[in-house]
Amino acid sequence: MRSDLLTADGLTKRYGRFTAIEDVSFTLRAGEVLGLVGESGSGKSTTVRCLVGLTKPDAGTVSYDGEPLQGRAAWHRFRREAQMVFQDPYASLNPRMTVAEIVGEGLRVHGIERTAAGRRARVTTLLGQVGLDAGDLDRYPRSFSGGQRQRIAIARAIAVEPRVLICDEPVSALDVSVQAQVVNVLRDMGRELGLSILFIAHDLAVVRYLCDRLVVLDQGRIAEQGTREQIYDNPQAPYTRSLLAAVPIPDPAAERERRHRQKESAR
Amino acid sequence: MTAMTLPRIALPRIPLLDRLAIPAAALFLLIALVGPWLAPHDPYQVDLSQALQAPGPGHWLGTDAAGRDILSRLLAGARTTVLSSIVVVVFAAVVGIVVAALAAIGGRWADEILMRVCDIFLSIPGMILALGIAAALGPSLRSTIIALVVALWPPFARLVRAVLRETMASTYVESARVMGVPARRLMARHVLPNSLDSLYVQAALDVSGVIVLMSGLSFLGVGAQPPSADWGAMVADGREFVTTAWWVATVPGIAITLTAVVFGLFGDALRSKLDPTLGDA
Ligand SMILES: Nc1ncnc2c1ncn2[C@@H]1O[C@H](COP(=O)(O)OP(=O)(O)O)[C@@H](O)[C@H]1O
Numbered sequence: 410m411r412s413d414l415l416t417a418d419g420l421t422k423r424y425g426r427f428t429a430i431e432d433v434s435f436t437l438r439a440g441e442v443l444g445l446v447g448e449s450g451s452g453k454s455t456t457v458r459c460l461v462g463l464t465k466p467d468a469g470t471v472s473y474d475g476e477p478l479q480g481r482a483a484w485h486r487f488r489r490e491a492q493m494v495f496q497d498p499y500a501s502l503n504p505r506m507t508v509a510e511i512v513g514e515g516l517r518v519h520g521i522e523r524t525a526a527g528r529r530a531r532v533t534t535l536l537g538q539v540g541l542d543a544g545d546l547d548r549y550p551r552s553f554s555g556g557q558r559q560r561i562a563i564a565r566a567i568a569v570e571p572r573v574l575i576c577d578e579p580v581s582a583l584d585v586s587v588q589a590q591v592v593n594v595l596r597d598m599g600r601e602l603g604l605s606i607l608f609i610a611h612d613l614a615v616v617r618y619l620c621d622r623l624v625v626l627d628q629g630r631i632a633e634q635g636t637r638e639q640i641y642d643n644p645q646a647p648y649t650r651s652l653l654a655a656v657p658i659p660d661p662a663a664e665r666e667r668r669h670r671q672k673e674s675a676r
Numbered sequence: 677m678t679a680m681t682l683p684r685i686a687l688p689r690i691p692l693l694d695r696l697a698i699p700a701a702a703l704f705l706l707i708a709l710v711g712p713w714l715a716p717h718d719p720y721q722v723d724l725s726q727a728l729q730a731p732g733p734g735h736w737l738g739t740d741a742a743g744r745d746i747l748s749r750l751l752a753g754a755r756t757t758v759l760s761s762i763v764v765v766v767f768a769a770v771v772g773i774v775v776a777a778l779a780a781i782g783g784r785w786a787d788e789i790l791m792r793v794c795d796i797f798l799s800i801p802g803m804i805l806a807l808g809i810a811a812a813l814g815p816s817l818r819s820t821i822i823a824l825v826v827a828l829w830p831p832f833a834r835l836v837r838a839v840l841r842e843t844m845a846s847t848y849v850e851s852a853r854v855m856g857v858p859a860r861r862l863m864a865r866h867v868l869p870n871s872l873d874s875l876y877v878q879a880a881l882d883v884s885g886v887i888v889l890m891s892g893l894s895f896l897g898v899g900a901q902p903p904s905a906d907w908g909a910m911v912a913d914g915r916e917f918v919t920t921a922w923w924v925a926t927v928p929g930i931a932i933t934l935t936a937v938v939f940g941l942f943g944d945a946l947r948s949k950l951d952p953t954l955g956d957a
């Protein structure tokens with residue numbers, strides 16, 4: 410079996426009297442793509458923020474590679490080995506840094522490439538990998554479209570050769586027409602680099618062909634978790650079923666088939 | 677924020693003024709720099725035979741009780757008044773930024789101490805504080821500058837703190853933190869560069885207020901000392917002749933007001949220029 414890489418254990422976060430997440434536990438295993446799915450407001454981002462230390466949970470712990478994430482050394486290692494792609498690429502790139510600086514920053518602060526020339530060469534390669542070109546190196550984020558910005562964010566994340574990639578709804582802010590491309594870039598990079606990916610989404614459509622396993626979050630609690638087959642073919646929680654019912658299937662024949670099956674099972 | 681310390685000249689927003697404000701401020705700055713060389717007469721030349729001449733040919737803005745040419749003194753004084761005010765604001769801003777940035781890097785305790793120190797300073801009206809410090813240091817231009825910097829950095833630090841906090845909550849700063857960018861680099865490369873726009877605006881507005889404060893201190897006698905041509909001191913010199921030779925006090929008074937207004941408008945114009953780019957979409 411694959412080893413556990415990143416584990417949330419009993420994460421709970423309250424904002425005043427409002428409980429954003431409660432007792433959230435799951436594990437991202439080495440080499441897999443794990444989907445964290447739930448409606449908007451179900452606590453996905455709060456969970457992610459607790460995982461990466463942007464928010465302090467009220468209860469619960471996070472472990473990385475078998476060790477609790479505590480102390481300078483553990484965090485230092487985690488900051489290099491776990492990278493993140495944020496939802497809004499219009500907000501996640503420093504408007505006053507060029508693409509070369511943005512993508513090269515991790516290489517610099519983690520001492521991977523100590524010379525400017527070395528970083529430039531690496532960044533050029535990275536841009537190629539995500540489908541941008543070397544001519545973009547000295548441009549600022551404002552001159553890119555949403556899809557291109559998200560590619561820059563992906564290049565920045567993979568620059569330091571992480572083991573874990575956490576993507577918080579990386580395509581929800583993008584045009585529908587470019588969503589698939591960006592998901593494909595993520596999937597290809599993930600395979601190429603052997604990444605373990607935690608992929609957050611607010612519906613089950615985007616993650617269908619991407620995730621090995623899924624965690625379904627409902628109003629801050631885990632409704633259900635299981636393999637892709639379990640979740641899509643045999644959902645247990647009513648909430649998961651309602652999420653599935655909302656997923657349009659692009660193939661009309663398959664859609665008809667599904668409606669038929671739903672009628673059958675209702676009988 | 678500086679409302680409590682600095683006089684602020686509020687004017688209605690007129691688009692034309694906005695467009696004129698930047699060249700006008702540049703012109704005033706230029707006059708402050710080269711003013712002494714433009715002076716038609718020696719600003720320090722006492723000539724009692726020419727005392728209290730009304731504005732007219734020969735002395736366009738008249739002469740004072742010592743027969744000195746007021747236009748020449750105004751031009752010479754522009755340097756003291758305008759440049760010193762800018763120096764005050766630059767120093768206050770630098771101190772404010774450094775203190776607020778250190779507090780932000782230093783964490784909760786450093787922040788707490790900064791805020792308490794600011795509260796102490798802010799509990800004393802700026803003018804009174806500056807007056808006290810300038811008097812204690814001995815009346816001179818240098819004392820005024822030091823006094824105003826001491827009085828002005830706390831409100832500036834307070835503003836910087838608010839701006840830094842807002843920037844620190846932005847997603848690009850969070851993404852840099854998640855990537856492990858160390859605190860000092862985070863401040864220098866991410867937080868400060870994206871916070872400066874609002875600080876430039878405040879600094880420009882502060883120049884306007886400091887010109888008034890500075891002249892006020894000179895007027896009260898703790899600023900630049902005679903015979904140096906200082907606008908506040910010139911107003912004070914003219915007090916006794918207000919009814920007989922109105923121009924001696926009025927001309928420098930108008931210069932102070934006009935300069936303060938121009939820099940105030942410049943700050944406003946800067947704000948409307950920079951604001952749309954703050955979001956940087
Ligand atoms: N800083 C905060 N203060 C107060 N409430 C918050 C804060 N962050 C999130 N919440 C609330 O917590 C809930 C979960 O938010 P979030 O984790 O962002 O959901 P999701 O990412 O699934 O859309 C929402 O109801 C949101 O309003």
Ligand SMILES: [Mg+2]
Nearest residue numbers: 453454455578
């Ligand atoms: Mg979210």
